[in-house]
Amino acid sequence: xxxGFSTLSLFMNKIQDILEIAYRDNFNIIxxxxxxxxxxxxxxxxxxxxxxxxxxxxxxxxxxxxFLHGPTVDINPASMNQGIREESRKQIMEALEIADLLNxxxxxxxxxxxxxxxxxxxxxxxxxxIETFIPCQEFxxxxxxxxxxxxxxxxxxxxxNCPSELNKIANAVGCGITIDWGHANxxxxxxxYLKLPNINYFHLxxxxxxxxxxxxxxxGTADFSKDFLKKVDYGIIELNNxxxxxxxxxxxxxxxxxxx
Numbered sequence: 001x002x003x004g005f006s007t008l009s010l011f012m013n014k015i016q017d018i019l020e021i022a023y024r025d026n027f028n029i030i031x032x033x034x035x036x037x038x039x040x041x042x043x044x045x046x047x048x049x050x051x052x053x054x055x056x057x058x059x060x061x062x063x064x065x066x067f068l069h070g071p072t073v074d075i076n077p078a079s080m081n082q083g084i085r086e087e088s089r090k091q092i093m094e095a096l097e098i099a100d101l102l103n104x105x106x107x108x109x110x111x112x113x114x115x116x117x118x119x120x121x122x123x124x125x126x127x128x129x130i131e132t133f134i135p136c137q138e139f140x141x142x143x144x145x146x147x148x149x150x151x152x153x154x155x156x157x158x159x160x161n162c163p164s165e166l167n168k169i170a171n172a173v174g175c176g177i178t179i180d181w182g183h184a185n186x187x188x189x190x191x192x193y194l195k196l197p198n199i200n201y202f203h204l205x206x207x208x209x210x211x212x213x214x215x216x217x218x219x220g221t222a223d224f225s226k227d228f229l230k231k232v233d234y235g236i237i238e239l240n241n242x243x244x245x246x247x248x249x250x251x252x253x254x255x256x257x258x259x260x
Contacts, residue, residue, distance in 0.1 A: 001256070002234050003249065004029025006069065006203075009242040012037060015055050023062040025246065031067040031108070031236045032098075039071060040094035052101040059103070066102045067201065067236065070095035070109040078112025078129035078159050080121075085132050088112075092136045092147075099145045106146035106200050108178040109133075111160040111169055122159075126169065129159055133173040140175070147175040148200040151193060153212040154186040163192040176200040180238070182207050182214060185222040194231060201234035204248065214239055217248035224252070226259040 004027050010018050015032065022030050034040050043050055059066055075088040095107050112132075114125040133149070140147040151166045152158035160166040170177050176198040182205035184190040206220030207213040217224055217237065229235075229252060237248045 001229060001232050001252075002028040002065070003252065004031060004065070004067070004234075004236050005242075005245045005249075006031045006033055006236055006238040007038070008033045008238065008240050009245045011240070015050075016058055019055070019058045019062060019064055021242075022064055025249070027064065027249075029065045029067060029234065029236060031069055031238075032102075032104075033069050034071045034095050034098070035073055040091060040098045043098050044094060047101075056101075056103050066099070066104045067234075068095055068099050068102075068104050068107045070107050072110050076112045077109070077132035078114060078125040080125070080128070085128055089132045089136060092133075093139055096136065096140050096143055096145055096147070100143045104145060106148050106176070106178075107140065108148045108150050108200075108203075109136075110152065111149050111158075111166070113157045114159060115157060117156060126159060126165070129169060130172045133169070133175065137173050137175045146200050147173075148178040149173070149175055150178040150180055150203070151183050152180075153183045154188075162187060163196055166193075167196050170196075170198065178203060181205070181222055181224075181228075182220070182238075183212060185209050185220065186212060190223065201236060202232045203238040204232070204235045204252070205238050216244045216251070218251040218255075224255060226255050229256055 071091045077088040079085050099107050112129045114122050137147050149170050152161045154161050179193050180203035184193045206215040206222045209221040237245045239245050
């Protein structure tokens with residue numbers, strides 16, 4: 001497994017510094033969370049200050065791959081509001097531009113939310129989600145970057161909250177899938193997610209099987225057995241504290257070596 005972590009755990013640090021930390025602590029990947037100072041639009045505006053060539057060089061020297069998690073705060077690709085959908089599409093496109101500038105491998109995005117408990121509204125939102133993502137997928141293909149839609153926790157308001165719906169969206173768009181294993185653990189049969197085609201990588205975190213808690217790996221009820229971990233080619237530990245990232249890394253490595 002190639003193992004990395006989300007920059008959420010070192011939020012507000014410079015990307016160059018995060019790469020140094022990743023190299024020091026034997027990680028193979030970082031996933032840049034495109035929020036705050038790393039909003040793609042802001043990064044595109046401040047190209048010279050950010051120094052993309054330097055970041056690319058550091059990542060190359062350290063043999064660290066870069067993934068991105070596109071913006072999610074206050075955007076909704078499945079919105080009933082056309083203006084919100086268009087802004088969501090623009091921000092996903094901008095995240096793909098940043099990935100291209102960083103020689104990034106993949107960009108993960110959320111499928112969106114629906115706020116009314118009616119099948120016809122959910123169906124409409126799903127179609128809007130697909131319409132939003134299709135041009136993003138075409139742009140990603142042009143850049144040679146994987147666009148990846150993430151599964152969501154088992155709550156009605158989230159699209160992609162079960163394997164069949166996630167697969168329907170990804171198939172219609174023609175993109176790949178990011179499996180958040182903590183989100184999957186809130187679904188009654190998490191293993192069904194592992195049967196989906198075109199899985200690009202995994203987010204690794206834990207919970208009690210009910211709420212999306214983003215606990216340390218091994219501190220909840222999710223399956224982090226050696227058998228599961230051997231199925232993960234690319235794993236991103238997604239926690240908001242770096243010390244917990246290191247604890248989760250050690251848990252994963254011990255499981256892979258010892259199996260218990």
